Amino acid sequence: MLSREENDLLTRVGPGTPAGEMLRRYWHPIGFAAELKKRPLKKRLLGEDLVLFRDDAGKLGLLTLRCAHRGTSLEFGHIEDGGIRCCYHGWLYAVDGRVMEQPGEPPESNFKDRVRQRAYKVEELGGVIFAYLGPDPAPLLPRWDVLVREDGVRARQGRLVHCNFFQMIENSVDQHHLKWLHRTASTPTWDDGEINPQPFDYGIVNTYTRRVDGKKWAHVNYFVFPTMNKTGNVEEGHPTEHRASSAGEVMRWRVPVDDTSSMHFTVEFGAARDGQTVKIMEDRSEQGIVDTKHGVYRWDDSIGWFARADQDRAAQESQGAIYDRSTEHLGATDKGVILLRRLYRESIEAVQNGRDPIAVVRDPAKNEMIRLVPHEDLLD
Ligand code: FES
Numbered sequence: 001m002l003s004r005e006e007n008d009l010l011t012r013v014g015p016g017t018p019a020g021e022m023l024r025r026y027w028h029p030i031g032f033a034a035e036l037k038k039r040p041l042k043k044r045l046l047g048e049d050l051v052l053f054r055d056d057a058g059k060l061g062l063l064t065l066r067c068a069h070r071g072t073s074l075e076f077g078h079i080e081d082g083g084i085r086c087c088y089h090g091w092l093y094a095v096d097g098r099v100m101e102q103p104g105e106p107p108e109s110n111f112k113d114r115v116r117q118r119a120y121k122v123e124e125l126g127g128v129i130f131a132y133l134g135p136d137p138a139p140l141l142p143r144w145d146v147l148v149r150e151d152g153v154r155a156r157q158g159r160l161v162h163c164n165f166f167q168m169i170e171n172s173v174d175q176h177h178l179k180w181l182h183r184t185a186s187t188p189t190w191d192d193g194e195i196n197p198q199p200f201d202y203g204i205v206n207t208y209t210r211r212v213d214g215k216k217w218a219h220v221n222y223f224v225f226p227t228m229n230k231t232g233n234v235e236e237g238h239p240t241e242h243r244a245s246s247a248g249e250v251m252r253w254r255v256p257v258d259d260t261s262s263m264h265f266t267v268e269f270g271a272a273r274d275g276q277t278v279k280i281m282e283d284r285s286e287q288g289i290v291d292t293k294h295g296v297y298r299w300d301d302s303i304g305w306f307a308r309a310d311q312d313r314a315a316q317e318s319q320g321a322i323y324d325r326s327t328e329h330l331g332a333t334d335k336g337v338i339l340l341r342r343l344y345r346e347s348i349e350a351v352q353n354g355r356d357p358i359a360v361v362r363d364p365a366k367n368e369m370i371r372l373v374p375h376e377d378l379l380d
């Protein structure tokens with residue numbers, strides 16, 4: 001159980017909040033390369049309203065949304081003349097936030113040199129666009145395997161979830177829910193098993209050991225700071241299959257839009273086997289971050305319950321917009337949740353003491369490709 005203050009500490013993400021400042025030390029996905037065409041896109045990340053665009057030379061830009069002149073949204077701006085031009089009175093901004101033109105101001109005026117739109121760093125990797133909203137020097141954008149591998153197929157999807165990000169990341173360290181929330185006809189044959197979360201360089205290694213039809217299996221996956229997990233490699237028909245199983249390797253990000261909504265990004269990579277492409281999810285990155293309706297979950301007649309894709313969202317959104325943890329009752333199966341909260345508090349403290357939090361990548365030698373291999377092992 002957490003006090004109201006402890007709950008606020010972990011869940012508030014705006015500028016100046018302890019978790020918000022800690023989260024600003026990392027790169028976060030903000031959109032997909034395929035959704036960003038000619039039109040600028042309105043985005044919201046960590047409680048800040050932003051505009052994402054490419055200038056006419058193809059350079060990515062991420063600026064605060066409202067024009068420094070009189071506040072019109074730059075999502076309606078024109079991409080021209082080397083920047084984004086506000087639709088209202090034509091101020092022209094470069095991707096770095098410089099004001100290049102202020103039509104109507106006297107030619108001798110230096111007014112434009114005294115105004116600047118706040119600009120953030122933005123990079124593209126594996127078809128995903130990442131943003132960094134924190135102080136300089138920015139760390140490296142981590143080159144996670146699913147984003148950089150070229151020996152197979154990659155797919156991306158994104159959607160909006162209407163609750164605080166922290167209840168979403170608690171789900172990723174909660175191994176017990178695989179048996180229940182994602183139950184199939186075979187999960188009742190599992191015993192209750194053993195849950196063992198341990199810290200590692202990038203976050204938490206989760207090991208879930210249980211007996212299935214008389215055999216002992218260990219399921220290993222990763223929580224990766226600050227908002228991700230890496231799962232996969234449990235295929236359909238496997239004795240330990242659950243409804244969240246996947247043949248490919250999957251990384252998911254739960255990115256705070258603000259305190260009460262989150263972007264859920266999924267990138268799946270399926271390595272080719274014997275020269276054959278493996279079947280993975282469909283790429284829907286062109287659709288961008290698809291909205292969902294709070295409280296509405298797709299029913300799947302074939303399983304007689306909510307569809308796999310909506311099961312976690314139903315569990316998480318129904319905890320409340322920001323789950324009030326002063327009413328919870330944690331049990332033995334919640335070890336992962338407890339460890340996650342501890343690592344979050346330590347990371348917040350690290351930032352408050354002028355240090356990097358866990359898993360910030362600054363060494364290029366460690367960033368060629370960061371490989372994490374989830375697995376399901378037969379123990380005896
Ligand atoms: S409000 Fe943008 S140019 Fe006036």
Ligand SMILES: [Fe+2]
Pocket residue numbers: 171177181182244312
């Ligand atoms: Fe789940």
